[in-house]
Amino acid sequence: MADPKIAVVFYSTYGTNHQIAQAAADAARAAGAEVRLLRVAETAPKSVVDGQDAWKTQLAAMQDIPEVSPADLEWADGMFFSAPTRFGVSASQLRAFIDTLGGLWSKGALANKAVTATTSAQNPHGGQEATILSLYTTFMHWGAIIVAPGYADPIKFEDGGNPYGYSTSAGKFDETGKKSVAFQMNRLIEVTRKLTA
Numbered sequence: 001m002a003d004p005k006i007a008v009v010f011y012s013t014y015g016t017n018h019q020i021a022q023a024a025a026d027a028a029r030a031a032g033a034e035v036r037l038l039r040v041a042e043t044a045p046k047s048v049v050d051g052q053d054a055w056k057t058q059l060a061a062m063q064d065i066p067e068v069s070p071a072d073l074e075w076a077d078g079m080f081f082s083a084p085t086r087f088g089v090s091a092s093q094l095r096a097f098i099d100t101l102g103g104l105w106s107k108g109a110l111a112n113k114a115v116t117a118t119t120s121a122q123n124p125h126g127g128q129e130a131t132i133l134s135l136y137t138t139f140m141h142w143g144a145i146i147v148a149p150g151y152a153d154p155i156k157f158e159d160g161g162n163p164y165g166y167s168t169s170a171g172k173f174d175e176t177g178k179k180s181v182a183f184q185m186n187r188l189i190e191v192t193r194k195l196t197a
């Protein structure tokens with residue numbers, strides 16, 4: 001059986017979702033997948049980014065990571081998304097990319113692919129679950145197969161217990177988080193393998 005092709009697509013302003021995505025990509029490679037780690041393009045004006053040292057530094061730290069294009073999602077058998085919570089939904093940078101996918105959607109190229117999502121937010125009750133669910137609404141429009149972690153592994157009783165997808169408070173991605181993301185990625189790969197068998 002060919003190695004599953006996994007796209008790890010993320011947006012990050014301050015680094016948390018970059019760390020999550022990197023851990024997801026590492027776990028996918030360890031599981032034998034062919035992996036593309038891809039960042040969503042920054043859409044905020046340069047003057048705004050340059051006005052915050054932390055934002056500017058994070059953008060510079062991601063320069064070697066290719067920007068995602070629709071062709072990457074056409075290539076992928078399975079997709080892992082990570083983006084910050086913004087006012088209870090995902091960052092508009094990710095939404096802007098998603099809004100370029102009409103062409104793929106209209107030819108059914110996103111249907112039947114396995115997909116999962118993760119996020120971070122400043123506050124534990126600041127919208128982590130809602131952000132992931134809002135992405136899942138979009139994935140249902142694609143006809144993708146949503147792979148939520150549920151409580152299907154003991155790590156979900158240690159990581160804060162978001163059954164929709166791993167989530168954490170901003171800047172707090174730790175070893176437990178890594179294990180949870182690895183579990184979520186392995187589950188995505190398991191379903192991807194079944195769908196592509």
Ligand SMILES: Cc1cc2nc3c(=O)[nH]c(=O)nc-3n(C[C@H](O)[C@H](O)[C@H](O)COP(=O)(O)O)c2cc1C
Pocket residue numbers: 011012013014015016017018083084085086087088089119120121122123124125126127169170171
């Ligand atoms: C415009 C804006 C809106 C935000 N909205 C929320 C929110 O609704 N709830 C929350 O807990 N955190 C909110 N945050 C905090 C972000 O979720 C936090 O900065 C992010 O999780 C950090 O991820 P990153 O390090 O990958 O950029 C917001 C931040 C910004 C800049």
